[in-house]
Amino acid sequence: MSEQSYFEAVGRRKTASARVRLYRAAAETEFVVNGKPLAEYFPRVGDRERVMEPLSLTETGAQFNVSVLVKGGGVSGQVDAARMGLARALTAADVNLRLALKKGGMLSRDERAKERKKPGLKRARKAPQYTKR
Numbered sequence: 001m002s003e004q005s006y007f008e009a010v011g012r013r014k015t016a017s018a019r020v021r022l023y024r025a026a027a028e029t030e031f032v033v034n035g036k037p038l039a040e041y042f043p044r045v046g047d048r049e050r051v052m053e054p055l056s057l058t059e060t061g062a063q064f065n066v067s068v069l070v071k072g073g074g075v076s077g078q079v080d081a082a083r084m085g086l087a088r089a090l091t092a093a094d095v096n097l098r099l100a101l102k103k104g105g106m107l108s109r110d111e112r113a114k115e116r117k118k119p120g121l122k123r124a125r126k127a128p129q130y131t132k133r
Contacts, residue, residue, distance in 0.1 A: 011085030016073025
């Protein structure tokens, strides 16, 4: 049985979808999102930490090169989609990491999304102002 060249997984959040590929790192590791370095694509430090959380939790940051292709949604949705895809790809690479990632809440899909606007209301739940007289 031949060794697989990479491990792939998909993560989703709101309307964002991320395809993550993990390659075994030979010497220097790199993290690329849509062809750009991680720090360039996600300039906020908190976003970068959130994306890297599965690697830091499992202490496997030096073992893999990561390539992420993310589409749709906003920055927050893309961050969480990439995080989930990375956690799923790590599980595909090593089944023993699953328990730690599951305890960290990185393998469960966050199904919250924007609620649709209802007719007769201004937004999903906000009603027009009531006047008695």
